[in-house]
Amino acid sequence: MRRLPRYHYVLEDNIGLVERLGSMGGDISVVMSARVSTYGDEDGMGTPEKNQKLIGFLMRNGHGTPFEHVVFQFRVKAPIFVAREWFRHRIGSFNEQSGRYMEYKPEFYFPSKKRIQDPDNRQSAIDSHVDIGPGSIFHDASADAYRAYQELLEKGFAREQARIVLPVNLYTSFWWTVNARSLMNFLELRNHPTAMSEIRAYAQAIEEEFMSVMPWTHAAWLDAGRKAP
Numbered sequence: 001m002r003r004l005p006r007y008h009y010v011l012e013d014n015i016g017l018v019e020r021l022g023s024m025g026g027d028i029s030v031v032m033s034a035r036v037s038t039y040g041d042e043d044g045m046g047t048p049e050k051n052q053k054l055i056g057f058l059m060r061n062g063h064g065t066p067f068e069h070v071v072f073q074f075r076v077k078a079p080i081f082v083a084r085e086w087f088r089h090r091i092g093s094f095n096e097q098s099g100r101y102m103e104y105k106p107e108f109y110f111p112s113k114k115r116i117q118d119p120d121n122r123q124s125a126i127d128s129h130v131d132i133g134p135g136s137i138f139h140d141a142s143a144d145a146y147r148a149y150q151e152l153l154e155k156g157f158a159r160e161q162a163r164i165v166l167p168v169n170l171y172t173s174f175w176w177t178v179n180a181r182s183l184m185n186f187l188e189l190r191n192h193p194t195a196m197s198e199i200r201a202y203a204q205a206i207e208e209e210f211m212s213v214m215p216w217t218h219a220a221w222l223d224a225g226r227k228a229p
Ligand SMILES: Cc1cc2nc3c(=O)[nH]c(=O)nc-3n(C[C@H](O)[C@H](O)[C@H](O)COP(=O)(O)OP(=O)(O)OC[C@H]3O[C@@H](n4cnc5c(N)ncnc54)[C@H](O)[C@@H]3O)c2cc1C
Pocket: 088, 089, 090, 091, 092, 123, 182, 185, 189, 190, 194, 195, 196
């Protein structure tokens, strides 16, 4: 598969990735779409300083719609359990590979370190420094499941039926097209210490791309405490 320079391997296995396929607009689109309120069809372009200040004002005061005029398009390869969390973000468009149309490759995500349940927070975990090597229950369970999948296919079961034995650490691929406002909401929630570490790794790659396309908006969002407008 041809890769653009704007891609990031995300998890340690060099399978999971985020690739920015393209984007439309940038900081100036935010400024110009906001200024249509006061300039109509006249050119509302100000100085760089004024433009940057305006972005800060919009961000701080919850004027979110100008940020919706900038759109990002990503290709993502992620374990199904990460994709499931990602797909909860309804403001955006997704298309995912289909296990009905194509056979899954034996590509599974394996964590490298054990995490233990946080006794004070039911939704979070604490890192330990215990390695999870090859031959762990994770590896064995995935290998068993993939063997069962292949056996079902060999016995003539349809792909849509055979796939139901596969676990959620299997990799899937999808496209995500999202506007900058919704992207900031995604980053607020998913590049956050309380997010699951795997989706957070993806969110960090998304944030790098966001920062490179919209440096003023990114800076204003940081100043606003990483709160989406
Ligand atoms: C740490 C963490 C733990 C979570 N745990 C759980 C869990 O246990 N169970 C679970 O089911 N989910 C859980 N979620 C998912 C969470 O509830 C959201 O579904 C997900 O984060 C998407 O956020 P969102 O709705 O803001 O994003 P989007 O769906 O992209 O929506 C963006 C914004 O649009 C607006 N919006 C979108 N749809 C509507 C609507 N129908 N009505 C009104 N406003 C709308 C809201 O302002 C929303 O913030 C968790 C998320 C996080 C980050």
